[in-house]
Amino acid sequence: MELDSIARDSTPAVMERVHFCKKTGLKKGTWSPQEDLKLIAYINKYRIWNWNEMSKAAGLSRSGKSCRLRWMNYLRPDVKRGNFSMEEVETIKKLHKARGNKWSEIAANLPGRTDNEIKNFWHTHLKKHYSKNPIPHKVKEPKHDKNKVAGLNTPLANESNLESSICFAISPQLSIGDFSSSSKDSTDEIGENETGKKKNTYSSPGTADQELNGMEELFIGEDNPMEMGEPGFTSPFHQVGFEEYSYGLGNDELTGFWFDLFLFAQQLQV
DNA sequence: AACTGATGCAACCGCAGCTAG
DNA sequence: CCTAGCTGCGGTTGCATCAGT
Numbered sequence: 001m002e003l004d005s006i007a008r009d010s011t012p013a014v015m016e017r018v019h020f021c022k023k024t025g026l027k028k029g030t031w032s033p034q035e036d037l038k039l040i041a042y043i044n045k046y047r048i049w050n051w052n053e054m055s056k057a058a059g060l061s062r063s064g065k066s067c068r069l070r071w072m073n074y075l076r077p078d079v080k081r082g083n084f085s086m087e088e089v090e091t092i093k094k095l096h097k098a099r100g101n102k103w104s105e106i107a108a109n110l111p112g113r114t115d116n117e118i119k120n121f122w123h124t125h126l127k128k129h130y131s132k133n134p135i136p137h138k139v140k141e142p143k144h145d146k147n148k149v150a151g152l153n154t155p156l157a158n159e160s161n162l163e164s165s166i167c168f169a170i171s172p173q174l175s176i177g178d179f180s181s182s183s184k185d186s187t188d189e190i191g192e193n194e195t196g197k198k199k200n201t202y203s204s205p206g207t208a209d210q211e212l213n214g215m216e217e218l219f220i221g222e223d224n225p226m227e228m229g230e231p232g233f234t235s236p237f238h239q240v241g242f243e244e245y246s247y248g249l250g251n252d253e254l255t256g257f258w259f260d261l262f263l264f265a266q267q268l269q270v
Numbered sequence: 271a272a273c274t275g276a277t278g279c280a281a282c283c284g285c286a287g288c289t290a291g
Numbered sequence: 292c293c294t295a296g297c298t299g300c301g302g303t304t305g306c307a308t309c310a311g312t
Contacts, residue, residue, distance in 0.1 A: 029305090030306095050296095050297075051297075051298075052296085052297075064297080064298090065297095065298085068298075068299085072299090101301065101302085102300090102301090103300075103301065104299075104300060104301085115299090115300070115301080116301095119301075119302085
């Protein structure tokens with residue numbers, strides 16, 4: 001990777017891995033919640049028109065490609081995260097058998113799933129079980145998920161066991177950490193999703209609903225030209241439904257953090 | 271407790287296809 | 292037709308996190 005420098009925020013609470021490319025001056029690496037909000041707010045207001053220009057206009061030091069990817073794979077309101085159902089797994093298996101690594105085509109048959117997500121899912125959960133010559137590997141208990149059926153990582157697992165296990169392999173619960181790339185950001189509050197893999201959650205029971213309600217209003221305001229129902233646009237939050245997010249900011253610091261972000265995003269819309 | 275290898279997944283890269291000028 | 296710019300896709304990488312030793 002042509003990374004000439006690595007900038008790290010040394011703040012203990014928020015330490016992001018941010019990379020700046022010297023040549024382009026563009027930021028690389030994990031997206032921060034601020035960047036997410038900038039992008040969401042911008043798209044909410046101006047829609048998607050040109051990723052490169054949008055990136056600049058939104059004040060993001062990101063390539064258009066990066067913005068597009070972030071939006072498509074993560075911020076889009078209709079992105080479904082969480083468990084792959086038995087039906088979805090079956091569809092992936094069927095389509096992959098028929099079309100091979102045509103992830104976008106497979107994704108087209110799985111509403112709410114992104115090609116990247118399916119690709120990752122295939123490589124991490126299915127490949128070893130369904131490839132012609134699975135590489136034998138050490139049998140051991142699943143690492144992350146206590147709810148995983150033992151055998152997901154076991155080559156001896158039969159398909160029915162495998163499928164049932166796969167369905168529980170991914171947490172159905174979304175956290176605010178799922179909403180943003182903050183899953184890789186270091187924060188004080190660490191949540192744990194169903195996979196057992198710790199995820200950062202900017203969470204704190206009690207204040208989260210209020211905050212997200214405010215957030216919803218922010219993006220679906222009356223004066224917002226980009227409202228639900230308008231062709232080609234849906235609010236990043238409306239379809240998903242806040243109640244689907246499980247989160248909870250744990251401390252005043254983080255509450256203030258989000259509040260600042262809301263204010264910031266609001267400014268973007270003015 | 272410290273170390274190490276394995277795992278999962280977000281994000282990047284390069285290429286191909288499409289389209290406007 | 293040619294070219295440049297944009298978008299979409301698939302492969303790959305990097306790193307946080309976990310389990311095992």
